[in-house]
Amino acid sequence: MEQKNGAVPRVAVVVFLLKGRSVLLGRRRSSVGNATFALPGGHLEFGESFEECAAREVREETGLKIAKAEFMTVTNNVMLDEPKRCHYVTIFMKVIVGVGVGAPKEEQEPQNLEPNKCDGWGWYEWDHLPQPLFGPLDKMVKAGFNPFSS
Template sequence: MATAAPKVRVGVGAFVLATSNEPVENPRFLVGKRLRAHGAGTWALPGGHLEFGESLEECGAREVDEETGLKVKNVRYLTATNDIMTADNKHYITCFVVGERADENQEAELREPDKCEAWEWWTWEELLERVKAAEAAKIGEPLEKHLFIPFLNLVKQRPGVRPT
């Protein structure tokens, strides 16, 4: 019996800006350390799979709320990447959205502690530094903070894009 070809899935990653007045060149946004599934041990945006009938913006806001308890406002489409994860035999089109915390004093909660170890606020420049470190690392060399493939691809495939 023939094995069905793996399917391409749609993922949504949500940039949650710390404030509605983040600097355009170096905004702060929320990242979490993944625990399960593909990308375990890497840092990524809150996000997940697009559900049937859902807009990208709705998916991003839903996933942020489910994972962090944060409400986001002004959610809008940013860009997309083509992410082939050969080690996991997965292929995703990852759509990125961006929005701001509705309450700038509220911090992210670990709502899914079986899926996410911690939340941190990073700047765009910090992300770029981590991408450079990942690209310069030799195979098997330990990195302080591994990045989820869609995060790496965002910088590589969409140079000049900023979550603003």
């Protein structure tokens, strides 16, 4: 595939925050995937580890503090049907809220700290996810991916 206008793949790190059988999702406000439900996450910064990026992005977007995120999987997403065509290599991380090393000592509630990028955060049962899901997440769900069994 020919490179267009100097466009290059970017790296995103997104986080499955799991609580019971629920996952934290927010409705995007973006030129890519607008009005779809997505996981918290964002661009990997130069020199940053996947774990550092996961913690930073979750804190910046939701105010939640996580100490440890675990690598789950990686996907290659070429999105040509979006108003802003893009290509992302997406690193998926997992945090189980309320249990284990990365769990906060007290219960935290997600806040919408970037209202210009997200309409708000909510916990959704894995078996009853809201629609429409952000493209890369939707493909994973339709392929049978389940963050609770990984």
